[in-house]
Amino acid sequence: MIRAVIAVAAVAIALLPVPIARDRRVTPAYDAVWLWAGVRAQPALATARRLYLLQGQVEATDPVRYAAQRAAVPHLGNRDVWMVVRVETLAWSPEIYEQLLAALGRWRAAGNRVVGVQIDFDARTRHLEEYAAFLRGLRARLPRDCRLGITGLLDWSANGDPKGLDALAGVVDEAVLQIYQGRHVIPGYQAYLAKLDRLKLPFRIGLLQGGEWQPTPGLEENPYFRGYVTFLVNPRDPHSEE
């Protein structure tokens, strides 16, 4: 069935003229945004309907540490919020899970509609099955009404081991795949996007605010494509070099 859908999409690609954005710096509307630590408030925040807010970071120290990344608990009323946790290691002690759940509880207690927890981890392509196992354990601890999302690597679809990708598909609700490295768009990102048909889980494409973006033919027809998330950055100034 999925193959059939992709084939239909392929027909569309082959036969229809595909508009290519001429302005290489255009990003789609800020429907969903990431707000990282150290990024100041800006107008794009006000219109975003879905906010991915960095809350904490699980650091690969010894012992592993859960470090807060946001100065105060947000109060976002009825907008959808994903509580993002940056993760450096999967070797979590029981305290880490407790701290994450306590933070989730506080965000919800403050009236935020926290729809999910997003894990931002550099899972290597050859370790996707281990990552999936970790996520399964985390999912079991989350409240039932809390979704689980992950950030993903652009090369998963190209280089990820298929069993690992299938395992991920069974455990997370969405993956957001980033097309940039640091502050820079990855050269040749379109070649990676081209192989997204191997990915069988709902995904969004993560864009860098102000970064290059050309929609890849067929992307928006992909049955698993759910939209974009824009990573907000501070306007350039002498103090934003960190």
Add this chain to the structure above:
Amino acid sequence: MRHLCVSLAAVAACFAVPLPADASGDFGCSPSWRLAHANLTGCDDMAMLGPGNDTRTNLTMLLFDRRGSLPKPGEGAPPQPLGALFDWRTLSGWLAARPDNSDSDYSSGEGSRCRSNGSGAEAFEAAVNAARLPGGEGAALIAARRALSPDCAKPGASVSAALDGQVKSPAGKAFAAYLAGAQAFYDGDFDAAGTRFASLGGARDGWLHETARYMAARVEVNRIQVGLFDEYGIPKDFKTVDQKVVAAADAGLRAYLKDYPNGLYAASARGLLRRVYWFGSKRDLLAQQYVALFAQPAAVRGLNDVDLAEEMDTKLLPDLTIGDTRDPTLLAVLDLKRMRVADDEVSAGCCTNPLTLDELNGQRAAFAGNQPLFDYLVAAHRFYIGKKPAEVLKLIPDAARQSSFNEVQFSRQMLRGMALEAVGDRNARGFWLEMLPGAKLSAQHSALELALAYHDERTGGLARVFAPDSPVDDASLRGILLMNVADAGLLRKQATGAKAPHERQLALFTLLYKELSRGAYRDFDTDLALVPAGAATDTNFYDLLGSEALPLGLFLKPTQATDIDCPTLRRTAADLAATPGSPHARLCLADFFRANGFDQFVLDSQPPKQDLGGTKTLFAGPVYSRLEVYKSIAADAKAPADDKAYALFRAVNCYAPSGNNSCGGTDVDKNVRKGWFARLKSDYPKSRWARELRYYW
């Protein structure tokens, strides 16, 4: 294949793992293997001070110098040495400042006044018990304190603790007043809390007196924070902060610290004082606080080196200017940050407001007693901004031979060596070798290995890197040179003679792939004998440097079959050795590469010119491209019909499904692909490939 660091956090900093096993792991951050890093990447910190280092790295290194010691791996640090290039997380892990992780309700650094409720209740109980209050007063007070369970995430009052006249003695009433203050504090009623704590100025109980003083000041600190954060939890503009409240908090904390310099809450009060100066935009006072901490051991200041650097990096450095401080350490960190310049296309426009030489010279007096550091900063300015390496040589005399190097000494000599390289000095290599014995820190030694490897690569001296007595021991450096620059002879030598088993595998894998793809078919046949019996066939080769067992067996027994009828790979190579132009054998080879995942393979590209491994490869023959093979067979009048049909089919598929070419070579226009599609359909309508191909892309 380009190594990516695509985690979100990469925007703040890429997290590299500098271990040989992971240094270019498929998705660690990718270091730029060279010495000069003029801009921050987050992956390219070194053991020498520089503009490309994270400010926290420069700061930490300078603090070690200030204490007169070399950085040492801490207790619980990973056993691997620190490499030539690393990121802040790796350095902080290596320093292994063990974090406190005992609180399961709050994360480290999480700001909430309710955090202290648990420890506060315990201390209150202990003090009440010690006070030996009459009757049941103590029990009533403790029960009331235990009933207090504030939730700072929710507005409004917590459950009230009912004492109902159970406490009548003056001492007991003082504790009751404190309890009422604590409840008001956690409920966010700072006026009431302030009044209650102030009323305890005459309390006889020592704990009560000290704690009320501290809490009274803490009330003022919390008052500053009322309305300070926006709906996203981001602090609003600190210009809106009420300076009167800042002054009250400042006075309260300083008065507490004056009376209780080693008090129960002294470390906390000093931390709060920094918070007050941060909220109050008092950068000079904040800088003074940190400078005072520089002199203290971590245990006294209640903050380890790593946490200190991280706190300063977020609270002080973003807004600190060279006019705010005369401290040489802080000035050096600020100066180096403002020496950052764009060193490639993508970072263009990165670095506004660069430091001028006049500004730097204006700081000379602040560096009295720190002349070597000051001279280094001037030399770094001449090197990175002035691009005048010859002046570096005048500013920094040769002191390569030392028994050990502190941070500034090492930075000076490294910069001198880089300047020698830049002006083409004949003794640059000798200079690096002279430095080696004094490089006692693993990161220093690795930096010199990088210097030597880089020098040898660019001076036709690759054999020296791989000589038995070579000081270049780092597996990543050696691997990069083997993969990208080495000729067949060196690869063959290392495939059998290298000390490290992984290097032997890497050399052989590179050799066999390049022989097959660059047309050395006869050599391939000979060298295939070097593949050990039982070699892996199905391990990954995306990460050649990091993968423990490379799938050398793939060349004997491919795991994925070709789509056309082909002999063994060995036989295909033998056919090509006899008839290099054989269309069928060429298609079989291309299908081996396709089916086994070699498209856009890392061995078909090189690092940027300015990085290690970026010079012209010594391996003979052109880079492989399936697309070019298909084009030439499609254009070959003498090629058999079946082969031409398959070549057209595969050429069209190079662009499936997105229209992007994954087969290398020179791209063709969509009309050309359309032409291939049409040719396949019209010239070979009965072929399996014409029937199978339904679209072009």
